Amino acid sequence: MSCLWIHSVFIPGFFLLFGFEGFPVISVESQRSTDNITIRQGDTTVIRCYVDDKVSKVAWLNRSNIIFAGEDKWSLDPRVELVTQGQLEYSLRIQKVDVFDEGPYTCSIQTKQQSKTSQVYLIVQVPAIIYKVSEDITVNEGSNVALTCLANGRPDPAITWRLLNPSAEALDVGEYLEISGVVRSQAGRYECKASNDVSTPDVKYVNVVVNYPPYIKDVRSSETAVGQAGVLHCEASAVPQPEFEWYRDERRLSSSQSLTIQVSGSRTVLVVANVTEEDYGNYTCVATNRLGVHNASVFLYKPGMGRDINSAGCICQSLWLLLLCVSSALLQC
Template sequence: MWKYYQIFQVGILIQIPGFTGLGVNKSSLQVREESPWIETQSTNYRMEQGGTAVLNCNVRNLGSMIKVWRNGTRVIYVGDIKIRNDPRIYLNTTSLIIQGVTVWDSGWYYCELENDIDNPVTLKHNLQVTEPPAIEDEDERQLTSISGSTISLSCRAAGHPAPNITWSKEGKRSEILGHGPELTLTQIGRLDAGRYKCSASNGVGNPVTKTIHLTVLYFPEIFPSVNKVHGSVGHSVNISCEVWGNPKPDLDWIKTSQHLNFQTSTLQTETGAYLSVLHVFVYNETYLGNYNCTAQNRFGQISKSVLIRGNPDPPQVLSKDVADRKNSYTLIWKSEPQQNISLYQIMNRKLPDGSVVYAWDIVDYPVKENYKEDQHALEITKLESDSAYVTIVKAYNRYGWSDPSQEFIFYTRGKDMVVESPIKEESNMLSSGLIHAQTKLLYIMYIILLLTQ
């Protein structure tokens, strides 16, 4: 049995066979050198491009063994002999030094102790050289495409680690449209036009961005402000339409195939649309009818109509949505002036409850001749308490009925509100004042009586 003892830390081992205690067989004493070993621990080095990498490899008891440095399978140094011809790389006492590192220097570096043994002592370091992201051709690009087509936006970026590329569009907050070097848009239209931004980041330095401005050419689109509007003889009315198109369309107003000489005005809105307004003076009833807003560019022509008619506009309900009483409700509404309304029709019913749909109660409300007010009121009675009702109002003149007003929902109370009469309140205040005056007068008379005694 062999036992080993290290003597005075000088790298010599005494091998003593048959050691049983203090007795030593000097004739069998043998001396061996201590095996070499590497003190340094494996390390992951991370640094930005252009820095200096110092890869440590501190060896104890190298003896006759040879230290070898290699990068992957490529040998750099054998002992003090430099194999790789790179002026940036050199040795100091314990370390391999690489100046001005680039991303190509990234990888595994091995410090090995070589001898005749098949299994050398090895230390490995991982060097990762980082590079901030950079986008090829960072200048803003201009792209033009036709509506209905497919287009790909490209954004190439370099860096180490490889950058992550995301796409967004101005006006869409925090919405990520895609990832990667390309963003493909299919069946593009008007709403796809705008400024797209690609952003590249890899955790090194600050993200970098590039903007691509996409212009879409498309057929005109028209959106009338209203489909129909009231017109009174002897008064003017304005009608308008919002027009989109690229290239900018030519705008016109047509009635019964004739181009109109009425005053028009066109302006471009903040959204990019063109707003065309036609000012019509209704001299007589022949000026009533359909007016067509037309728009034309090189992709085609489109037209949308606006009807000027003598029928009234739908009334507008003004009353509050909670009744003061449990079984009645005061409905208040108004109409636009100069519509010569002779009759209103009020329709109301209890709000449907599940599958139960209630019938409409219809009340005709004639307008007295020479009534000049535009606001009207009607007391609706025989209602159920603590219930919801819906009401609709229509107006009539000699041209016919208006469209129905928007449905208006109101609620009856569970019990009547107690409303103090303002006359009674004033009477109470007056009575209180008289009593106070009488009391004051009696007090003065009492003082006078005391003084005269």
């Protein structure tokens, strides 16, 4: 209301003082509610004001600043220009709209009887942009993790999180994602998305690496005849990747003419090139990293002698577990 009062006092004085001739317009009563135009930052907008055949004087104002008086441009902004269609239109075009263009725009009319105005409020929207996001992090299992994703835009963007595992389920909503006592299944690529429906969402990613000690998840024993090559397999899960060692009783094994140890990532293979009677028995696979150690027993056995041991499904982590496995196998005989 105060803005309209200013116009009702300022505009007639303006016309009287400068006495310019303008275009006739279709005027709107000053009591009419203000219309809104919503435009995206960087786009071009045209604020319409139409004329009729009545002789009137017109001007464009932004707040109390004169942009055009008739055809005379008072604004120094090169992005602003008049749009006229003969004597029928007196509209205002603004190119590359920015946030500082937001506000009220008034098409002011001076008739012989009174001054009238048509006012439009320009709303400038800004696409969501993420300006700060957490860096990739590496933590030990059980630690607390806090991720940050900050964004701005007009209107304020909504921020959502997802862990891009196969299900990609939605997580917390908001700038901060907190994980208490992180576990290995929560490792992966986290997606932060900021959206406010002005443009396509802005998306950033944070990689979370969770360290944990080795766990031997699979071993394969070998039933091999004398003179043949026996192959023992061992696979472990760990972050960082584990280092492997092979033992026979208490003796650490190394590659030689009769033995070959192969390591590929999280897997290791022990190859006995030419099996003899002395080679049959229990072998121990040991996986280590800086967070811990895990071991399991693997068997090289003579055909017809070791099936019961394998069928018992035992992975023995120490000598007493090995004895328990053997005892269980003997009881099944």
